Amino acid sequence: MKKKNVISTAILTIIGIVLSVLFLSPILILLSNSFKSLKNIYLNVLALPNADTFTLKNYPEAFVKLDFIRSLLNSLGITVASTVLLLLFCSMAAWVLVRHKTKLSNTIFMIYAAATLIPFQCVMLPLVRLMDTLHMMNRWGLVLMYLGFGSSLSVILFHGFIKSVPVELEEAARIDGCNMFQTFFLIVLPLLKPIMVTVAILNSMWIWNDFLLPQLMINKPGWQTLPLKTFLFFGQFSKKWDLATAGLVMCMLPIIIFYLVSQKHIVKGVAEGAIKG
């Protein structure tokens, strides 16, 4: 019996590791080719770079062509600003929507929930026109739009969490003379930390990776986000796989580092978002 267990564990482990390597192989092949010259890529994609073929010169060139630092900072600034504002505004809204048990707050919550059914393509054309009229076709406009599109799921998640937070603490605070703002920021907000992490991760992931909105909104070279810049870069150098592979690896790096640092929170957040959202 024991021997059988050892064998099945070994078989499962081997299958799992083979599959893991298979899953990672596209990225590994990309990585290995990013260290080769174009000639050597065409010669044999599957060969690992060796002492003769190894080169680092793709990276500096792709770095410059991608305007990497600026694109990275644009993506980072937009993602952080949108996520922080979403956390603040949506937790505030969800809190009063839970605590004020009126028809009005019920209706507002239903509108948030119903809007999750609307696909982006359905609002994109009028929205771009509206933003154009408001002279908001820039990075601030983008943040504003993420606030709108991110609010449905964020409010729903906060709403679900706050329902389970006991109201007694808030009542005690009010008796002690706290006004609404003090009650929320001093008492309620600290209790929301677990759901804050989930909402922050879910929003920052999609905003960081979003491509269509920047494609529609940003037409100035200095304002481009990383996915948009990658797309334009690729259009220019699609046959130059030496630059393209290095560029793709560089663009993946921030998200992979983020993942390695906070894997546990990310996996928990994604599972929660899917199940409750």
Next chain:
Amino acid sequence: MKKSNIGFWAFVLPSFVFFVLVVMIPAVWGLGYSLTDWNGISKEVHFVGVQNYIRIFSQDKDFFHAFTFTAVFALAAVIGVNVIGFLLALLVTSKAKCTTFMRGAFFMPNLIGGILLGFTWQFIFVQAFGAIANATGWKFFANWLSDTKTSFWGLLILVIWQLAGYMMVIYIAQIQNIPDSIIEAAEIDGASYFQRLKHIVLPLVAPAFTIGLFLSLTTCFKLYDQNLALTNGGPFNSTEMLALNIYNSAFKYNELGLAQAKAVIFLVTVAAIGLTQLYFSKKREVEM
């Protein structure tokens, strides 16, 4: 009463204003635009009634193709993503060692944006597959993205690779909720692995299947980035999906009114899927 009303709005409005401005107003406005000949260039926009809709249903072959392609693709992807996601979840919750590494590897593609993944797989299908074809002489691996059939499979592989890890995470959560005592009791009673899987694990994971199925279905219906970066609809528009078709009508052919009408049809389809899901999960809640 008055004071608490001011407080209520002070808390709701910061989020609600942006939400209404960005989502609700354009959504309503969009319904109106779908009844016009708006082309994005001329300032004059004329009301044309349901003409756009008639055009879509009677003569727009590309849209019809995009619609059926999306539906067939979504069906294939949903099956692939969920079956593989569930099997991966079984694997990493089994007795195997190194499961943390495996989870990390399976889930990682999910975090990287569709544009980057599309280009990465373009490299794999064109260059790496080409190299395999040259080395082995197997025609099977040659020219994957220039053939309509293999382009479909290419897009399918990309999406399954990206989403299977996501579904895995959902199924892991559900599998871990199964009490060990039930499994142990079945083991003592002599139930084999497959009997336990069929009679204990599958029924108890069923609620997660509803979530997984609909989540992957809506994701596949809305697919855009991957479609654009991998094939850009090619070859010969054969892999053009709904979202890309709408984008092209609007910005390639400057038919914004027509594109908006397509978007409304798209909305009705996606909303129908969403409401079906709601119906099923409500029904399950009642049963439980």
